[in-house]
Amino acid sequence: MFEKNRRFFVILNAVYIEITKVTKKLLLIFCTVCFQYFLSQELYSDYYKLREKYEDLEENDSKAFSYLRHYISKAKKEKNYEKLVQGYKDGIFFSSLDEEKLKYADSMVMAANLSHDKDLLIIAHIDKGVIFYYNYKKFQLALNEYLEAYEYSKNTKNEFLKYQNLYHIGVVKSYLGYYDEAADLFSACLVFYKGKLKTDLHPNEIYNYKKGYLNSLHQLIICYRHLGKYKEMDAAIAKGLSEAGDSKDYVQEKGYFILSKGISEYKEKQYEKALSDLYISLPSIRNSRDFARLSVNYFFIGKSYLGMNDAQKSIVYFRKIDSIFNKHQFILPELRENYEILINDSKKNKDQAKQLYYTGQLLKADSIMSKDFSYLSPKIHKDYDTKTLLEEKNKLQKMNYLVTVIVILLIIWAIGLIMLFTKRQKKAKEIKQQYILLEEKFVKDQAFVEMSEPIIEEKRGHLHESKVEELLRKLKKFEAKKGFIQKGLTLNRLAQQLGTNSSYLSQVINEHKGGNFNKYLSQLRINYITNLLFEDKKYLKYNIETLARECGIASRQNFSDLFYEINGIRPTDFIKKRMQEMDNGGN
Structure with a gap:
């Protein structure tokens, strides 16, 4: 016993x-x-997580505000003026009403003033000027904002902002009829943007510079048309259509180039071709809410019908321009002829009431344009042209005193180059080290992938151990079948697929997968695409957008940020290193 x-x-x-x-x-x-x-x-900063929820929505989509209001409220509370400016900028983008856009623009200027950051002030004043110009066609108010931005831009290191502002000043000059001066500004912008597009940039930067390039090219085409430089105009139109291509990102810009092509065809009396292109450009211009260009489109459709001796159809489009004028109280100088045509048509039909009405409309249009020109012309010469000339004069006067300074600057420049080279070398070394660590992790994961089993921790809360085991097996099966690459996958949707509820699934993922659902899903997706990049060289040829879609991530920016946060290296840098390794005979 x-x-x-x-x-x-x-x-x-x-x-x-x-x-x-x-x-x-x-x-x-x-x-x-x-x-x-x-x-x-x-x-994962709170600002990043909030903005991630709405940044991929379309422009003017008010659904963004359920998250954007929290973003703005948080930035206000923390007095983070840089984020607050971004929040108000997003407010402009997603507001569907013009008056709401203007309110957010005012708030953006206020936040930028509180920040005392000159670059933020440039951005805020340009964006407010764009609202006045683009949404209201209030050139006087727009010019005031652009000139304010110009003052801040004199000492900025941000060349993009400087040329963005020059572009908008060029638009005002073009409106005033100073086409030679405007063309010089747009040409300078084109040189800048084209030069930037040849460099290695982030996709978002490429998008912004390409937009700037295409818009500058469109404005230059308008200047060429009014200057009678039709050969240069047609070459620029062909260039614009080629550069815009079929990309969804540049649908609006492509519409402008097709509109310009239709106008060119009208000038050559190819009326049927002109009508075809003018009609093709209509949807994108309507969607852009650019009522000034929409008026131009209607005008040349009407003129093309007149060229084909179809006066009845042409009048329909000339009257559409009058409707736009009544709504927005704005008309471009080149469209003044619209009312002359309508007045003559009324005379021909002996309709005195309409003749009187269109005469009154013409007088009103002349009055508005007269006020604009009497304000804009002296102001742009005094506050921009004269100041620019004086600045150039001062620069020339100082040249005799700058020889020593130039030598010093050259030395500083050389030192700067050395520092930049050293910095780049250091960065390249860091990228290489991070790539090696990632490669080692990949090899280790491959070696132990068959040995991995879900770890069952001690019971927490009221989760039953057998149910946890069952759910973990389902998750393992979900991972093996690569269910995580589904687009639009949410916690609720996955819970339905696994036959459980979202609360239970969330708790199991938090306890057993090292993070919340979003972190778990991001980790699976990035690990998946990283493994593909290691294993199959064809994926190295894909662009970032395609790689993002391949692993179920909708936004290229979101994909790039997640890749960096999880792997410690940007996808573009990783792909370069991987291709270098393969070129050198690596696996």
């Missing part, structure tokens, strides 16, 4: 020791996972 009791206590003690070891091991794993989870949460 004694022997049996002794053996029982020996076995019990051994079991206790084993349980203690397992408990300690589980506790260590749990602490490690928790530490990694809380560390990862620091990488």
Whole structure:
């Protein structure tokens, strides 16, 4: 009996020791996972997570405001004026009403003033000027904002902002009929944007510079048309259509080039071709809400019908221009002829009431344009042209005193180049080290992929262990079948697919997958695409947008940021290193 009791206590003690070891091991794993989870949460800023929820919505989509209001409120509370400016900028973009856009523009200027950051002030004043110009066609108010931005831009290092403002000043000059001067500004913008597009840029930067390039080219085409430079105009139109291509990002710009092509065809009396292109350009111009260009489109459709001796159809479009004028109280100088045509048509039909009405409309249009020109012309010469000439004069006067300074600057420039080279070398070294670590992680993951089993931690809350095991097996199957690359996958949707509820699934993922659902999904997607880039060289040829879609991520910016946060290296840098390695005979 004694022997049996002794053996029982020996076995019990051994079991206790084993349980203690397992408990300690589980506790260590749990602490490690928790530490990694809380560390990862620091990488995802609250601003980033809020903006991520709405940044991919279309322009003028008010659904963004359910998240954007929280973004703005947080920035206000924390007095983070840089984020507050961004929030108000997003407010302009997603507001569907012009008056709301203007309110957000005012708030943007206010936040920029509080920041005392000159670049933010340039951005705020340009954006407010764009609202006045683009949405209201209030050139007087727009010019005031552009000149304010010009004052701040004199000492900025941000060339993009400087040329963006020059572009808008060029638009005002073009409206006033100073086409030679405007063409010089647009040509300078084209040189700048084209030069930037040849450099290695982030996709978002490429998008902004390409937009600037295409818009400058369109405005230059308008100048060429009014200057009678039709050969240069046709060459620029062909260039614009080629550069815009079929990209969804540049549908509006392509519409402008097709409109210009239709106008060119009208000038050559190819009326049927002109009508075809003018009608093709209509949808994109309507969608852009650019009522000034829409009026131009209607005008040349009407003129083309007149050229084909179809006066009845032409009058329909000339009257559309009058409707736009009544709504917005704005008309371009080149469309003044619209009312002359309508007046003559009324005379021909002996309709005195309409003749009187259109005469009154012409007088009103002349009055509005007269006020614009009497204000804009002296102001742009005094506050922009004269100041620019004086600045150039001062520069020339100082040239005799700058020889020594130039030598010093050259030395500083050389030192700067050395520092830049050193910085780039350091960055290249860091990228290489991060790539090696990522490669080692990939090899390690490949070696242990078959050995991996879900770890069942101690029960927490009211989760039943058998149900947890079952759900973890389902998750493992979900991962094996690459279910995570589904587009638009949400917690609720995955819960339905796994036959459970979202609350239960969320708790299991938080306890066993090292983070919340979004972090878990992002990790799976980025790991998946990283493995593909390692294993199959064809993926190295894909652009960032295609790679993002391949792993279920909708936004290229979101993909790039997540790739960097999880892998510690930008996808473009990773692809370069991988291709270099393969060129050098690596696996």
